[in-house]
Amino acid sequence: xxxxxxxxLDIAGDHYEDLIGTLAKNPNxxxxxxxxxxxxxxxxxxxxxxxxxxxxxxxxxxxxxxxMSGLHIVRQNLDTVIYAVDPGSPAAQAKLAAGDVIESxxxxxxxxxxxxxxxxxxxxxxxxxxxxxxxxGNQDEGVFRFVLRKML
Numbered sequence: 001x002x003x004x005x006x007x008x009l010d011i012a013g014d015h016y017e018d019l020i021g022t023l024a025k026n027p028n029x030x031x032x033x034x035x036x037x038x039x040x041x042x043x044x045x046x047x048x049x050x051x052x053x054x055x056x057x058x059x060x061x062x063x064x065x066x067x068m069s070g071l072h073i074v075r076q077n078l079d080t081v082i083y084a085v086d087p088g089s090p091a092a093q094a095k096l097a098a099g100d101v102i103e104s105x106x107x108x109x110x111x112x113x114x115x116x117x118x119x120x121x122x123x124x125x126x127x128x129x130x131x132x133x134x135x136x137g138n139q140d141e142g143v144f145r146f147v148l149r150k151m152l
Contacts, residue, residue, distance in 0.1 A: 012054075105121045
């Protein structure tokens with residue numbers, strides 16, 4: 001996966017600027033706009049007709065701020081898991097890897113943080129240091145330090 005900024009996009013009469021999309025390098029996986037895109041809308045799903053309706057919300061013009069760590073994370077059970085690391089990113093340079101479990105962020109147990117709080121810590125400010133406690137498999141790998149950097 002690789003994040004990219006989409007400067008301008010028109011969809012069904014709505015104009016978007018500065019979207020962040022995720023490009024899947026695997027031709028069998030979809031590229032996505034994701035939750036940041038949906039957050040700009042009031043979303044209605046017509047399940048019977050398999051249709052999604054988007055109406056601009058008060059957040060429609062909100063600028064998307066990209067993650068500055070290069071980490072793509074998910075929650076699996078109670079664990080915060082890295083599912084991908086952008087090549088050349090601060091996290092990649094710190095040797096974090098897909099499959100690593102984040103145990104802590106800046107000294108706080110990841111299990112006590114919402115996924116949104118974890119993501120905020122990974123995109124707080126350009127040049128901010130981040131300390132990430134990692135578990136690989138069953139082994140504690142310690143705390144990795146890297147500095148956030150604007151990549152988009």
